[in-house]
Amino acid sequence: MSEWERIASRLVEVNKPTRYTGGEYNSVTKDWDTVDLKVALAFPDVYEIGLSHLGLRILYEMINDHPQMLAERVYAPWKDFQEVLRSEGYPLYALESKHGLKAFDVVGFSLQYELSYTTVLTMLDLAGIPIRSAERSETDPLIIAGGPCVYNPEPMADFIDLFLIGEAEEVLIGLFEKIMAYRKQGLAKARMLEELAKLPGVYVPSHFTIEYKEDGTIAGVHSVTGQKAVRAVVRDFNNAPSPKRWIVPFMEIVHDRVAYEIQRGCTKGCRFCQAGMIYRPVRERDPQRIMDSLKQLVRDTGYEELSLTSLSSADYSHIQRLLEEACGCFTPAQVNVSLPSLRIDSFSVDLAKTFQSNRKGSLTFAPEAGTERMRRVINKGVTEEDLMAASEAAFRSGWQKLKLYFMLGLPTETEEDLEGIVRLARKVEQLGRQVYPKTNALRITVSVSTFVPKAHTPFQWHRQISVVETREKQKYLQDNLRSKVVQLNWHDPILSRMEGIFARGDRRLGPVIYKAWQKGASFDSWTDEFKYECWTAAFDEVGIDPDFYLRERSYDEILPWDHLDSGVSREFLKAENERAKRGILTADCRNQPCTQCGVCFNLGVGTRLAGDDHG
Amino acid sequence: MAEYRLSFTKGSSVQFLSHLDLAKTIERALRRADIPLAYSEGFHPHPKMSFGPALAVGISSLEEYLDLETVIDIPAEDLQKRLNRSLPDGLQILAVKRCLKHPKPLNAVINRAVYNLIFEVDPSQQPAIVDALHHMMDSDRLEVTRTNKNGQKVVNIRPWLHNLKTETLEEGELQVVITGEIGSNGNLRPDDIVQLIPFPVKVRRIVRTEMWHEENGIIVKPLDLC
CATH class of the missing domain: 3.30.70.580 (Pseudouridine synthase I, catalytic domain, N-terminal subdomain)
Incomplete structure (x- = not known):
């Protein structure tokens, strides 16, 4: 019996065994012995979450299309299967060839959320790879990471050899070709990293030293090589690669559909939103290309649902025509079309009517804040009338369930803003009752999350509210909001606190992550798995006050991510923060004059809207 | 259509x-x-x-x-x-x-299924295991415990076991082929046999190899029934 068969014979013992088998339709198993570079693409969460992520699918196909490279996938095994691996003495393996991660040249992690950091450590450990970069030898794989979290990668600096900042599809193949060449030359890892640091988007944390002041803030950042890391950006998004051989899982995954990215970037300019800053500028794909790709994807996957994804799909220039064409093409074949998000206007409701013939589900609107004033602060130029008009359109079109998203703890928030959330929800409820006086099916779900200031946003200097404050605000909403119709959901304030610490943390948090993990922290984003006591103990033992990272920062302070260039200038972020204080809206540069954020000039890229000629 | x-x-x-x-x-x-x-x-x-x-x-x-x-x-x-x-x-x-x-x-229509079970066993216990397996065919009752969401119950599977053959593949590796009832008149499960072996065995592989309809000793394959 082969080593792997021994594992296979025990798969009946674990929950959801197809997480660990590979072999899905459209997965690619290349010949192990005939390629020069082997890459494991790792997602630090379970299979059904990891495979739902579009980014790794793009990279998987790009790498496998290269004749000298192969890419395989690995996700975090759940505890039951970790037990099997450990008891059989088999390393964490990639799904395609079942090789342990140590046999790969590069292991690339996708860091999508801060609370997945300890799971990265779990995966390295299960693979038998030393966890800290400094402990790894020449024969260990190069450990790299990308994703939105690496815009402040400092807390993970101890564990990752090289971060790729920005849109990896632009630079990844070039980076790997260099690694192949250096390996052939027999270049040592340290020398190789020096060379790789010269490439766009590459940040090698060990090349930087950080000095601290007595008060704990940063005194200075020194680069050993003199290189600065600038975000990578896709210049020609229309022609940029997108997955064609879409992997079709055996089990149901979180986003169980074909996703096609119709545009990249959003310039609405919400001041809390990191994605709205780090994926600038807006780049649309041509409608004809989109339709051709969708047809091919549906044909080659057999999927029953497809989604036209982006950060704000309703803003796509030809969204109505595209949606009508897609529905006309796919609905007769029993393939549903959907959009991931809607704007708050009746146009969006009309769009939803196009693709949702079944109105049993819910529509989601995100006013984000309860008062006009607060919405101006965050640059969400939505009025109460907009929300009422959109809600009415939704009710009159047959929807009986609405979801409303809000944030707690936004800068300058007062009691009035909290009351505003209650008032808005009540108004929507009344409207619903007017349209549906007799039904019991009317539901307004109010979802509140805690505002977490993120790096490279206009709100990066603000303080994050404490757990106690959050609970008070949540309690206020609970006491005033709940009714037969209105339901309230909120995020666990402790998880938001942890997220906030790492979102704006520095590299002194590395030892805390390591300690907390040693004590058993892993899968922290899973509420049932989260062990706060591991974290509090780790902070104590390392001697770090976590609240230090949640405080307000001054403009003079050197922020832990200041030496990483997102393309958006610090001056713009500062100006936006000042405009926020005065409640001044900033227009969307998609169809308004340039707002001087700096991204186009700094990165040599431009806004690109799809032409009217349909391709 | x-x-x-x-x-x-x-x-x-x-x-x-x-x-x-x-x-x-x-x-x-x-x-x-x-x-x-x-x-x-x-x-x-x-x-x-x-x-x-x-x-x-x-x-x-x-x-x-x-x-x-x-x-x-x-x-x-x-x-x-x-x-x-x-x-x-x-x-x-x-x-x-x-x-x-x-x-x-x-x-x-399908009421018979054949399973091929491959076990890893302790070579010193192999003859005893083979004996125990053969003895099953001579027994009147074979009781196993089955667990479902309503709890546990004891079932006599003997009426559903129609045939059982063993073969030693190599030392410590035993193949058992069982033919049993499947469907509304009863269900023989490969696990039942594993449960009835009075020694520890490690199941390496179970394969369902065939299914058919059988009535009064006459065998018809499902593809010949449509």
Whole structure:
């Protein structure tokens, strides 16, 4: 019996065994012995979450299309299967060839959320790879990471050899070709990293030293090589690669559909939103290309649902025509079309009517804040009338369930803003009752999350509210909001606190992550798995006050991510923060004059809207 | 409209698919092959596709059965060729028959299944294990404990065990082939046999190798019943 068969014979013992088998339709198993570079693409969460992520699918196909490279996938095994691996003495393996991660040249992690950091450590450990970069030898794989979290990668600096900042599809193949060449030359890892640091988007944390002041803030950042890391950006998004051989899982995954990215970037300019800053500028794909790709994807996957994804799909220039064409093409074949998000206007409701013939589900609107004033602060130029008009359109079109998203703890928030959330929800409820006086099916779900200031946003200097404050605000909403119709959901304030610490943390948090993990922290984003006591103990033992990272920062302070260039200038972020204080809206540069954020000039890229000629 | 009966294998990764996941996988493969399934009428249309007796997760099979209805009439060989091209590894259509009339459901006709179990055993216990296995055929009662959501119950599986053969493959490796009842008149499960062996054994592999309809000693294969 082969080593792997021994594992296979025990798969009946674990929950959801197809997480660990590979072999899905459209997965690619290349010949192990005939390629020069082997890459494991790792997602630090379970299979059904990891495979739902579009980014790794793009990279998987790009790498496998290269004749000298192969890419395989690995996700975090759940505890039951970790037990099997450990008891059989088999390393964490990639799904395609079942090789342990140590046999790969590069292991690339996708860091999508801060609370997945300890799971990265779990995966390295299960693979038998030393966890800290400094402990790894020449024969260990190069450990790299990308994703939105690496815009402040400092807390993970101890564990990752090289971060790729920005849109990896632009630079990844070039980076790997260099690694192949250096390996052939027999270049040592340290020398190789020096060379790789010269490439766009590459940040090698060990090349930087950080000095601290007595008060704990940063005194200075020194680069050993003199290189600065600038975000990578896709210049020609229309022609940029997108997955064609879409992997079709055996089990149901979180986003169980074909996703096609119709545009990249959003310039609405919400001041809390990191994605709205780090994926600038807006780049649309041509409608004809989109339709051709969708047809091919549906044909080659057999999927029953497809989604036209982006950060704000309703803003796509030809969204109505595209949606009508897609529905006309796919609905007769029993393939549903959907959009991931809607704007708050009746146009969006009309769009939803196009693709949702079944109105049993819910529509989601995100006013984000309860008062006009607060919405101006965050640059969400939505009025109460907009929300009422959109809600009415939704009710009159047959929807009986609405979801409303809000944030707690936004800068300058007062009691009035909290009351505003209650008032808005009540108004929507009344409207619903007017349209549906007799039904019991009317539901307004109010979802509140805690505002977490993120790096490279206009709100990066603000303080994050404490757990106690959050609970008070949540309690206020609970006491005033709940009714037969209105339901309230909120995020666990402790998880938001942890997220906030790492979102704006520095590299002194590395030892805390390591300690907390040693004590058993892993899968922290899973509420049932989260062990706060591991974290509090780790902070104590390392001697770090976590609240230090949640405080307000001054403009003079050197922020832990200041030496990483997102393309958006610090001056713009500062100006936006000042405009926020005065409640001044900033227009969307998609169809308004340039707002001087700096991204186009700094990165040599431009806004690109799809032409009217349909391709 | 046309109705077909298919036989297929279920191996490698696919043996870990639940019944529901298998149905979804085949549905998607049919769509990739551009073979339009017929759907039921009504508010929640579902594809007209029905499988033979379910197979426990982790057991592979050399012979599974499936009935399906398409909205177009395709020659059976074409359907087989096209579907095989769009199936993931581990699923392979062995034969397709176009039904002349609406057949009796697979679950109503199939009443025998053959399983091939491969065990790793302690070589010193091997003769005793073989004896114990052979003794099963001579017993009047074979009681096993089955657990379901209503709790545990003791079941006599002896009436459902029709045949049992053993073969030593090599030292410490034992193959057991069982033929048993399946369907509405009773269900012999490979696990029952494992439970009845009075020694520790490690199950390496279980394969369902065949299924058929048997009545008064006459054997008919499902493909000959449509």
